[in-house]
Amino acid sequence: MFEPIAIDDPDDPRLAAYRFVRERDLVGRQGRFIVEGEVTLRLLFSFSARFAAESVLLAPERWAGLSDLFAQRAGRPPVYLAGRDVMSAVAGFPIHRGVLAVGLRGAEPAPAALIPPAPAPALVVGLVGLTNHDNVGGLFRNAAAFGADAVWLDAETCDPLYRKAIRVSAGAALTMPFARAASGSALLDLAERHALTPLALTPGGDETLDALEPPSRALLLLGTEGPGLPDAVMARARCLRIAMAVGFDSLNVATAGAIALHHLAGRRLAG
Structure with a gap:
């Protein structure tokens, strides 16, 4: 015993x-x-x-x-x-x-090993420069709730296994597959190699999220609050904004990520 x-x-x-x-x-x-x-x-x-x-x-x-x-x-x-x-x-x-x-921790997996190969549907969350543990934990919880296949992080994003991030994620940091790449540009290179459509969420996006027909394979890119995603990343992605009331143009990144994930995962959730 x-x-x-x-x-x-x-x-x-x-x-x-x-x-x-x-x-x-x-x-x-x-x-x-x-x-x-x-x-x-x-x-x-x-x-x-x-x-x-x-x-x-x-x-x-x-x-x-x-x-x-x-x-x-x-x-x-x-x-x-x-x-x-x-x-x-x-x-x-x-x-x-x-x-x-x-x-x-165990061995760090390669990012590509976490997603189904093309042409199967895939949904990946890409975090670029997020240094707030609450936001990272919240986004891991959202990714798990809406059935994302994986979370990819750049080198500047904080550790999802930080004690507070695990707690805010409701444990999703332990169950959601994740891996790191060197930078936001490296995440875009991965998206290109694995047939993922890069979607950058930004208040200045040319298109509204609700008008988007969700692609079968997508990489949803989210940046830190304030500065947002780097220009070089947005230049290589399809830039989307969430429609809001006149005079207001921003949300907490975890909240914005949840709205975007719900839209992108709609079909798989309905099925």
Whole structure:
């Protein structure tokens, strides 16, 4: 029978990977990432092809409700039980849910490996220069909700496995296939090679989204709020805007992305 390990010392070296995760998350964790909450922990265990749990840290009262994750499981990670005061001292912020885990990233896939080959339908979200973790998490949630095949990110877009991005994504950052390319231009090169129509969402677009007949294979490009997509990227894409009330021309990028994805995925959702 699998037994968790009780720890009552916040300086216990077995908890080193959890130490001050709020600060360390910002600079990367040597192939590790932090998961918090029961929903995301269960997703981490369910999608083990790319990600794995290195260890789990629980408040003692959470063990009974989560012990099923470790029953009859080969290669089970260690589970540490610590009071919330110990967990909070280790993590560097108050732990309310009583559930943390250290995940391992696994190998980074090639972007092209994540989408069906032409001529099969495909819908990809391309993020260019997005450095806000809330927006990236929200867009991953939208991509999952509307059935996108993958998310491609340029080198400047922040890490979707940042603790807050995972939480805002409702765990979709762990389930939505994603990969990186060097730049927005590299994303467009991928689109060209794999017969994806590049669609750039911008308030200055020549066409309105609602008038677009969704292409069978599309790459929806989204840029950071304020500056938006680079001119060089928009010059190689079909530029679309969302029709709005007179005097207003912008939305939060995650909201705009949700509207665009709903339009582009309409047929596959109806089917």
